[in-house]
Amino acid sequence: MMRPLLTRVLLAAIALLATALPASAAPGAARAPQKITVYAVPATVQFMNHADDRLRGMSTNPFSLKEQAVILNANGQQKGNGPFPGDDMLYAFTVYGDAKRSAKIGTAMFTCYFQIAKRATCEAYFDLTSGLVLASGQVPFGAKRFTLGVTGGTRAYFGALGQAVSAPSTGNAQRFDLTVTASQR
DSSP: OHHHHHHHHHHHHHHHHHHHSOOOOOTTOBOOOEEEEEEEEEEEEEEEOOHHHHHHHHHTSSSOHHHHTTTBOTTSOBOSOSOOTTOEEEEEEEEESSTTOOSEEEEEEEEEEEOGGGEEEEEEEEEETTEEEEEEEEEETTOSOEEEEEEEESGGGTTOEEEEEEEEOSTTOEEEEEEEEOBOO
16 A cells, blocks of 8 residues: 555656756757847958950850840940949958947858849858858848848857848948847757
8 A cells, every 4th residue: 555655656746846847948949039239340342343254155145236235335345334243242341249349259251143133142151259150142232231041050050040130330330130040959
């Protein structure tokens, strides 16, 4: 009689203990979104004009000169101002944790490849002290505000998803509000 009572008490204690302890997330489960605001100040910009490639391609392509007139004038020179399809830009930034730029927390690199209508597909790499955040998306040339999708990361941002919203800040800085959800390892 004593043994069944002891078993029931032990099972009740285990059940009580199991309900009192917080349930841990399963491996690979998503964490709550993390919001990070950083301020990026341009360090270098490199523009790569691929006009020579465009002209070479136009001499051996199936389109008539009339279709090529979108980019070339009557003299065979580029019309208007670029960037044109095929051009690309590389931006390097110093990243700070506040608008006063008192503490450098990393760097950022953007590579932007232009298509038609002066729109670029940009890939961004935010190399922060707690890990790398990767983002990409479409950006109109000269846009002051744009949003990129966060597509991954390393260390604290391993498997991150979310978005990076850009807006102008004081001086020549650009504010990025990163909202990331990283999966647990």
